[in-house]
Amino acid sequence: MRIEIKDQLQRVIRFEDTPKRIVSLVPSQTELLCDLGLEGYIVGVTKFCVHPQHIKTKTTIVGGTKQINTAKIKPLQPDIILCNKEENNKAIVDECEQICNVHISDIFDLEDSYELIRHYGILFQKENKAEEIISEIRKEAKDFKLYIENKPNLKSVYFIWRNPWTVAANSTFINYMMQLNKFENIYKNKKRYPEIELKEENNAELVMLSSEPFPFKASHKKEIKKFYPKAEILLVDGEMFSWYGSRLIKAFRYFKWLREHL
Missing domain, CATH: 3.40.50.1980 (Nitrogenase molybdenum iron protein domain)
Incomplete structure (x- = not known):
């Protein structure tokens, strides 16, 4: 199943099949992956990935968000590395791109968040779960708007x-x-x-x-x-x-x- 998608910096990334080995360099994105039902796909995380609490005991810690250890990432043979423009600098992204495809998020508001969740839904064949999460967030945001x-x-x-x-x-x-x-x-x-x-x-x-x-x-x-x-x-x-x-x-x-x- 061929997949082609633009990340949030409008960089095109392509896969011949669904990526099944994920390294996540962003704590909030690690939590999102798990809530999408992808915990078993995650092979590497940062030391700051604290949700769910057990995730660091089931995967390899590859560094922080500002410094990574590519010597730990390469043996994991990831299909994709997930980054964020704010959390991970260009040097980190450049290093990661020598290993495999990199998806970069860039978030300023809720619409950006929804887009990212949809991206992961498409990339990992979790579209229905992604839409379910978006729907829950929309409901909570709507209720809060009325409250505030x-x-x-x-x-x-x-x-x-x-x-x-x-x-x-x-x-x-x-x-x-x-x-x-x-x-x-x-x-x-x-x-x-x-x-x-x-x-x-x-x-x-x-x-x-x-x-x-x-x-x-x-x-x-x-x-x-x-x-x-x-x-x-x-x-x-x-x-x-x-x-x-x-x-x-x-x-x-x-x-x-x-x-x-x-």
Whole structure:
């Protein structure tokens, strides 16, 4: 069964048959593969692939998202390596393309997420399951849109790193998810993930400290509070704001819970 598809960078990839040996270099995509029923096809993952919890014990760990070990990947004889433009740099993609076909995702909003899920459905002959997952996400997103409709906008900051202090700004999936939550990003005029100097910001109403990639803890709330004296400081689940696969089914329920606890 010949398969030809363009990935989300519009690169054409071709297969003579359904790829059956998968290396995933993106945690949220690893979870999506498993939810599509493809766990048995996965032969390699990153050390950050934590959902499902047992996946790292059943596959080979081939590195992180920013550094990989091709000496571990090659013996796995993968048919396809799954990457993401933001998570995996060009050098990693170039290395992977010396081994086999590479599919690259590029996600900015829900429509991009749906497209990626459909791509995997086509690539791995899981079209029906892919549409089922998309349908579930659409339902949760629709319910959340109704829920959030009359909630107030909150001027917000979303931290992803400490020393240097780094926030999520425009042109990111996190910023898109903030918009859905009516969390107005104070740094929406900046792009991607700018480093900032902490200073007193009296207009911020909500400051979110993400659980990833930097693992913010309760102790950091006191550290940040003096710079945002009028804001509520919250530890938030970074997976819910940044994972764009099947995790989205759970994300909108989490966002409801988050609003209820503001």
